[in-house]
Amino acid sequence: MKKKLGSYAGKILWIDLTNQKWHTEEVTEEIAKKWLGGSGFAAYYVSKLVPADADPLGPENILGFFTGPLTGTPVPSSGRHTIAGKSPLTGIWGEASVGGNWGKSLKGAGYDALILTGEAAEPVYIWINEDQVEIRSAADLWGIDTYEIEKKIQDLTHPKAQISCIGPAGEKMSKISGIFTDGYEGRTAARCGLGAVAGAKKVKAIAVYGKIPIHYEDKETLLNSIKEATPAIREKAKGSTDFGTAGLVIPCQKIGDFPVKNWTEGSWEEGAMKISGIALRDKYLTGRFHCSSCAIGCGRKIAITEGKYKGLHGAGPEYETLGLFGGSCLIDDLEVICYGNELCNRYGVDTIEVGNLIAFSMEAYEKGVITKEDTGGRDILWGDKDIFIELVKEIGEVKGFGAILSQGFPGVIEKYGEAAKNISMISKGLSFPAHEPRASNSLAVAYATANRGACHCESFSYKFEANLVSPEMGIDKVTDRFAQQGKGVLAAKTQDLMVIFDSVAMCKFTMFGGVVTPTVVAKWLTLATGLDWSVEDLIQCGERIFNAKRLYNVQCGINRENDTLPDRILKDPRGSGGAAENLPPLEVMLDEYYDYRGWDELGIPQRQKIEELGL
Amino acid sequence: MKISVKLFPPLKFEDGTQKKSLEVKEDTDVCDLLALLEYQCILDPYGKDALLILIDGKMAQHSTVLMDAQTVEVLLFVAGG
Numbered sequence: 001m002k003k004k005l006g007s008y009a010g011k012i013l014w015i016d017l018t019n020q021k022w023h024t025e026e027v028t029e030e031i032a033k034k035w036l037g038g039s040g041f042a043a044y045y046v047s048k049l050v051p052a053d054a055d056p057l058g059p060e061n062i063l064g065f066f067t068g069p070l071t072g073t074p075v076p077s078s079g080r081h082t083i084a085g086k087s088p089l090t091g092i093w094g095e096a097s098v099g100g101n102w103g104k105s106l107k108g109a110g111y112d113a114l115i116l117t118g119e120a121a122e123p124v125y126i127w128i129n130e131d132q133v134e135i136r137s138a139a140d141l142w143g144i145d146t147y148e149i150e151k152k153i154q155d156l157t158h159p160k161a162q163i164s165c166i167g168p169a170g171e172k173m174s175k176i177s178g179i180f181t182d183g184y185e186g187r188t189a190a191r192c193g194l195g196a197v198a199g200a201k202k203v204k205a206i207a208v209y210g211k212i213p214i215h216y217e218d219k220e221t222l223l224n225s226i227k228e229a230t231p232a233i234r235e236k237a238k239g240s241t242d243f244g245t246a247g248l249v250i251p252c253q254k255i256g257d258f259p260v261k262n263w264t265e266g267s268w269e270e271g272a273m274k275i276s277g278i279a280l281r282d283k284y285l286t287g288r289f290h291c292s293s294c295a296i297g298c299g300r301k302i303a304i305t306e307g308k309y310k311g312l313h314g315a316g317p318e319y320e321t322l323g324l325f326g327g328s329c330l331i332d333d334l335e336v337i338c339y340g341n342e343l344c345n346r347y348g349v350d351t352i353e354v355g356n357l358i359a360f361s362m363e364a365y366e367k368g369v370i371t372k373e374d375t376g377g378r379d380i381l382w383g384d385k386d387i388f389i390e391l392v393k394e395i396g397e398v399k400g401f402g403a404i405l406s407q408g409f410p411g412v413i414e415k416y417g418e419a420a421k422n423i424s425m426i427s428k429g430l431s432f433p434a435h436e437p438r439a440s441n442s443l444a445v446a447y448a449t450a451n452r453g454a455c456h457c458e459s460f461s462y463k464f465e466a467n468l469v470s471p472e473m474g475i476d477k478v479t480d481r482f483a484q485q486g487k488g489v490l491a492a493k494t495q496d497l498m499v500i501f502d503s504v505a506m507c508k509f510t511m512f513g514g515v516v517t518p519t520v521v522a523k524w525l526t527l528a529t530g531l532d533w534s535v536e537d538l539i540q541c542g543e544r545i546f547n548a549k550r551l552y553n554v555q556c557g558i559n560r561e562n563d564t565l566p567d568r569i570l571k572d573p574r575g576s577g578g579a580a581e582n583l584p585p586l587e588v589m590l591d592e593y594y595d596y597r598g599w600d601e602l603g604i605p606q607r608q609k610i611e612e613l614g615l
Numbered sequence: 616m617k618i619s620v621k622l623f624p625p626l627k628f629e630d631g632t633q634k635k636s637l638e639v640k641e642d643t644d645v646c647d648l649l650a651l652l653e654y655q656c657i658l659d660p661y662g663k664d665a666l667l668i669l670i671d672g673k674m675a676q677h678s679t680v681l682m683d684a685q686t687v688e689v690l691l692f693v694a695g696g
Contacts, residue, residue: 239661239693243625247693250623251667254690255674277693278624298695319696435696456696466667466674466692478676512694514664578672 005032006217006529007069013111017201018118022133027112036541038068039502041113042084042095043548052555056088057200065114068505069529072107072214074226076233077507079104079292089175089193089408090429092556093451093549096194097502099291100187105162109210120202127157130210138204143168145346150183158209165205167348170195172398174406176353185289186315190350192452217530229515230295236513237296244298245319246277256579257439259328262359263425266577271332275322279334296509309339317341323434324355330383340392347396356431357405358391369419375401428453428562437569437584440465440481444584445593446491448563451549461494472518472535473497482582488592496542544613547605560603616683623690628656646677667692
């Protein structure tokens with residue numbers, strides 16, 4: 001008799017857009033044990049299905065939506081899923097994790113994953129209501145923003161359907177566009193330009209609804225364990241509940257872990273106070289958003305009730321947006337940042353890319369890399385709020401100078417050459433999130449080696465240089481953030497750890513309080529799925545999945561030459577702030593990293609490692 | 616010995632101020648200081664583990680021993696990022 005897989009739905013839904021057909025495929029125990037789910041399933045299917053030389057915007061690419069075995073369960077903060085394909089922005093592995101409620105609904109409809117192949121001839125939206133799957137015309141929906149589309153599609157499908165969609169930027173295949181869920185809550189799979197993949201496939205949205213109950217191996221024990229852990233998770237994450245990720249603005253600025261003036265300066269104390277999570281709470285907060293089963297509620301519900309932006313309401317800016325719109329562009333006005341954030345959400349673009357691209361433009365204009373001929377006759381000056389908003393709109397609408405920026409840094413560098421490259425803060429084509437690698441040596445090596453390009457979420461290694469340990473991963477003590485030795489190993493271990501969370505799919509914020517450890521995850525996973533999971537199994541899965549993505553990137557031409565950071569980070573100390581003089585010794589740390597990973601000196605996984613991981 | 620303590624928002628002393636000079640015993644470490652501060656300022660409800668401690672601008676751990684005339688800065692370091 002076939003073994004049931006507990007909280008896995010047990011099926012993957014495949015939709016062939018070219019031929020307007022769909023079918024399902026069973027999730028086997030072998031696949032589940034080897035690849036976990038979420039990010040792990042993404043690694044397996046993208047590597048298997050998408051040729052390394054495929055055009056990311058062509059029919060050969062897939063767009064996959066992958067829940068984890070814990071998505072949709074009462075496990076705290078498990079309302080996440082991963083969206084993946086080959087990235088049109090970077091030309092390599094592309095992945096973005098997102099919260100909200102859509103993943104739970106896909107699981108409720110009876111599927112662990114949805115994989116879109118081919119491309120539609122005309123704009124469509126997909127309606128999944130358990131075993132009824134329809135591909136419908138979206139001719140009347142094309143052009144509608146990500147906030148307004150939710151209600152329109154719910155009117156056409158089911159009032160409780162969850163909607164995953166692209167905005168106008170994704171329709172125009174902006175390479176910095178993302179995939180959005182939860183309407184006004186603006187939950188975003190922002191990175192890697194996956195909105196453009198949906199746009200190329202002409203898929204405006206995917207509506208899902210279902211009430212198929214999840215099966216648990218041992219529900220009573222699981223619920224008791226969750227009940228026991230939840231108060232501690234809430235208590236440890238109280239700061240996130242009160243201030244959201246915006247609560248990081250003040251401490252990150254203080255320790256030099258904050259972008260200032262396109263990453264040229266190290267301190268912005270007065271500005272940080274004006275745009276902090278406390279200022280956001282005191283002036284604009286009206287409530288909080290929770291992803292499904294979330295014990296924290298870090299999402300900010302804001303409203304502006306007077307002034308130029310009166311009437312704005314919805315999702316407030318996250319730390320990343322505050323850092324890159326605020327510190328990097330020198331915009332010290334919270335209302336301007338909130339409005340810019342809302343525009344990005346509605347157009348459906350990644351605020352990290354937008355913030356970096358506008359900061360780049362301000363520096364490029366100052367240095368003569370771009371001129372009024374490029375900018376439509378305008379001065380692009382640091383901290384200019386009106387220009388900032390104009391550029392956000394142009395990027396979202398893919399027009400004027402914004403049309404160039406909307407293709408991301410690789411496109412900008414192609415147009416403006418070496419001088420532009422020198423002030424582009426990217427790794428592998430993906431721009432930096434709002435954490436400074438000069439403030440954390442482990443983060444420098446983590447950015448350089450992250451599979452999707454510069455990414456803090458693939459490691460969160462800097463947390464282990466502040467106040468976090470993970471004995472199961474062999475990280476027994478907090479280490480000096482400016483030390484060199486051990487940082488390659490720390491980056492690799494934390495990358496493997498984060499893959500576990502992205503695969504089961506749980507929010508990493510539950511881990512930062514030290515309550516949800518790999519031991520706890522293994523226990524909950526075993527109780528939910530009925531498959532035996534040890535901590536060692538999970539760690540090996542994490543390593544396997546990370547390496548599988550690396551192998552895909554190697555096929556795309558990635559090697560040590562690409563595992564690097566801009567000269568600004570490696571050669572220019574900022575001279576001020578909490579990490580004024582540190583420069584990360586990247587090459588030495590890379591040697592340690594490769595050695596620990598079992599990769600050769602060019603960063604290629606060696607045969608022994610590949611065989612050991614069953615790849 | 617005497618040290619300076621600076622709290623960053625939302626943390627503050629009970630009298631609403633954010634900077635104080637404190638007299639502490641020799642060999643006081645960060646953990647001892649935080650225990651002392653619990654009675655003098657608003658650290659709750661965030662808890663000691665959620666705090667980032669800087670001594671003269673450098674990150675410190677709970678076991679770090681304080682020296683005379685040092686400045687200790689205390690910040691809430693929320694989960695997330």
